[in-house]
Amino acid sequence: MTDRSEMFDRLKGLIEPFNKKGVEVGETTTFAGDLEWDSLTVMDFVAEVEDSFDIIISMNLQAEIENVGQLVDAVTKLTAA
């Protein structure tokens, strides 16, 4: 599971600048609930992830991603393609 934990660490690093509340970030941390991100923060963060991995996270896919673990899975899948 090294690949997965590497991906988690990388995404956690991208989350940190947006983690204004200093929430402890784990697999089950939710973006709307735990991190309390509004739609504007979500947009900035998504753009950051997209540019870092050179991928597109469509709004259709964003609607299915609620927590960090789901984001790790989604980005892993998108970068493998």
Place this chain on the structure above:
Amino acid sequence: MTDLFSKFDALIAQREGLLATGVKDPFSLVMEEVKSPTVAVVNGKETILLGTYNYMGMTFDDDVIAAGKQALDEFGAGTTGSRVLNGTFQGHKECEDALKEFYGMDHAMVFSTGYQANLGIISTIAGKGDYIILDIDSHASIYDGCKMGDAEIVAFRHNDVEALEKRLKRLPADAGKLVVLEGVYSMLGDVAPLKEMIRVSKEAGAMILVDEAHSMGFIGENGRGVAEEQGVLDDVDFVIGTFSKSVGTVGGFCVSNHPKFEIMRLVCRPYVFTASLPPAVVACSAASIRKLMHNGNKRAHLWENSRNLHKGLRDLGFKLGTPDAQSAIIAVIMPDLEKGAMMWAALLENGLYVNLARPPATPAGMTLLRCSLCAEHSSEQVADILSRFERAGKAVGII
């Protein structure tokens, strides 16, 4: 039983909290009398209208009203039918002919509202496996059109050409792509860099739709909008517009040079499954569109009004949505919703109506007092508007 309305509890509480502070409900205003495109009676008081999008003041134009009355007499009150069944009258064709002439395009399709025009065109032309690339600050009707269709939706940062280009390059080269842009964004009244955006979109093989709702009639040499102003209208595949702003009636449209465009009349559900516009509305609209083709002086006066209001408000110390007057919308940024509602109410007490706009309709969670100017506002009215803003702003403590 689960009360299906419990999901609205937070909004109900916010609204009640706001009304408890003593402000009047900004979302239940009634115009008791409308005297002209710029003056109405509200709460028994004569009020200057500065939030109606009635940019060219066509609502009371003599020729427009006469055309509507004649159509009412000759064709009746309504069509009672869909455009594709019994609901296309002579007036609907004349309205579409006026639009084709106005834009210099081959095809025009009139919808019952501007909302339905975006809903219908976007949801129909972009299907499963296609991509819609849109500005994050797009109008609700664009988002709803995306939601109704089956395409993949990709958003990019507002008016950011580089962000658009990057995303286009990441999409599969052979996938169908529709880039959706607006000429003027209605919340802040800012204009899009369409020239650059259309260039990068064309390079990526995308089709382009531009919503010119807030520019028709006064931006561009012939009033065709921002794409015309920036010299790129020929590269736009679909222009969406509305009759409920400069045209002064209600309805929406799409104009296009696409050779297969007419098939949309059979496959576009928000066009097919609703009744067409009443005869009087299409007659008023056609008369208005034809007059808008030759309105140079009115346009110049509208721009003068917009620049004067922008400068005046800035000089008074208000924070504005754009550094200069880019359209006929001037957005005044309020510190928060409560102050915004207080300022809105204070303006109304001073006999001035503006739009109160708040999240989620606004970008970045802002509360805005949105002012839209009319070519029929006199220079004296604009001066009057500024003094009312000054009085209200000082009373509420914003300036």
